[in-house]
Amino acid sequence: MKEETRLVSTGRPGVDQADDRRALPVNAPVERASTILFPTYSDYLEGVRSVRYGRFGTSTHRAFEASVTALEGGHSTRIAPSGLLAVTAAILAFVKAGDHVLVTDSAYDPTRTFAEKFLRRFGVDVEYYAPTLGAGVAALIRDRTKVIFAETPGSLTFEVQDIPALARVAKDAGAALIVDNTWSGGLFLKPIALGAAISVQAGTKYLAGHSDVMIGTITSADARVASLVYDSLSQIGSAASPDDAYLAHRGLRTLAVRMRRCGETGLALARWLEGRPDVKRVMHPALESFPGHAIWKRDFTGASGLFSFVMPPMPEAAIAAFFDALSLFGIGFSWGGYESLAVRVRPERARTITPWTEPGAVVRIHAGLEDVDDLRADLGRAFAAMARAAR
Numbered sequence: 001m002k003e004e005t006r007l008v009s010t011g012r013p014g015v016d017q018a019d020d021r022r023a024l025p026v027n028a029p030v031e032r033a034s035t036i037l038f039p040t041y042s043d044y045l046e047g048v049r050s051v052r053y054g055r056f057g058t059s060t061h062r063a064f065e066a067s068v069t070a071l072e073g074g075h076s077t078r079i080a081p082s083g084l085l086a087v088t089a090a091i092l093a094f095v096k097a098g099d100h101v102l103v104t105d106s107a108y109d110p111t112r113t114f115a116e117k118f119l120r121r122f123g124v125d126v127e128y129y130a131p132t133l134g135a136g137v138a139a140l141i142r143d144r145t146k147v148i149f150a151e152t153p154g155s156l157t158f159e160v161q162d163i164p165a166l167a168r169v170a171k172d173a174g175a176a177l178i179v180d181n182t183w184s185g186g187l188f189l190k191p192i193a194l195g196a197a198i199s200v201q202a203g204t205k206y207l208a209g210h211s212d213v214m215i216g217t218i219t220s221a222d223a224r225v226a227s228l229v230y231d232s233l234s235q236i237g238s239a240a241s242p243d244d245a246y247l248a249h250r251g252l253r254t255l256a257v258r259m260r261r262c263g264e265t266g267l268a269l270a271r272w273l274e275g276r277p278d279v280k281r282v283m284h285p286a287l288e289s290f291p292g293h294a295i296w297k298r299d300f301t302g303a304s305g306l307f308s309f310v311m312p313p314m315p316e317a318a319i320a321a322f323f324d325a326l327s328l329f330g331i332g333f334s335w336g337g338y339e340s341l342a343v344r345v346r347p348e349r350a351r352t353i354t355p356w357t358e359p360g361a362v363v364r365i366h367a368g369l370e371d372v373d374d375l376r377a378d379l380g381r382a383f384a385a386m387a388r389a390a391r
């Protein structure tokens, strides 16, 4: 089955669930529950059923998990109530006091804060590595290195990581490679096929796709990893809402069409921006000019709608004028919805070993589903407002 067919046909009632009804809705329904009633005492004693208590998820979660597993590849998927909890529970599945974790210096800021403030507090040693280090990360491995955490491309500055090389290092070290795969939506990169132990996503972004759901997904490569993830999520009391699982599952049905469109529009905007005198540099993995392009081309099958560009140094008032002149691009956190966004990001605040010293504001764009000419015109008006304010 091709990918787009799988996205539409997995996790549906009667398709891969036991159901004795003869007529079924298209979508797996929202099953809300704390208590699940067992038909007999021996069913209750048995304990290991796919649905047994609300916190562990209901048939709504199981259906969404089946679809994410089909998307990401691998053994199985578990749902978390946010992307950040998917990241943190995945890391916690492998570490204890005295262990060592390697985190990419390009990691999503709250991931870094978790490593810095939480892992360290529990005696886990955290070390950052340059996102483009690749096989060179082997030099940082210690006896107690348990996790290599990667995010590709980095969600502020888009460094593309060499996942197969990191996977080989992790394997030799007996450590787990965890990849934050949010940028690709699971559609354009398959970390598990490239050797990762875990692929996590903020399903909040492209999977849900409509800017109205918080959810995370953790897909494990094999049964051993899946069991560690299950223990981690259940021991910290994670419970994702069935309504959110339902909405994210509905979003996943249109993932491929949305992402291809966001990707096309994003690349068209990136090329247009690259040609402008009021843009210094565009950071988009699919641009031939971008340093990570060759690895992106080797490992990814497409680009999502998220990228950044650097402005020439500019008075703060001119930067403010740029953002305030936008009308189609919203100013707000997150991305991956149907609507376009533009935010200023500050990589200089989120790094340790690869300091960001490039002058000029960094602007991150999420290309949504609007018409590309309208989006270009909106940005054009913002650049004009910026120029007026800079005069």
Ligand SMILES: *Cc1c(COP(=O)(O)O)cnc(C)c1O
Residues within 6 Å of the ligand: 082, 083, 084, 085, 087, 108, 151, 155, 180, 182, 183, 201, 202, 203, 204, 205, 214, 215, 216, 334
């Ligand atoms: C948004 C995001 C997260 C966290 O997801 P939430 O659902 O907001 O908790 C993690 N990683 C990346 C790369 C993200 O962009």
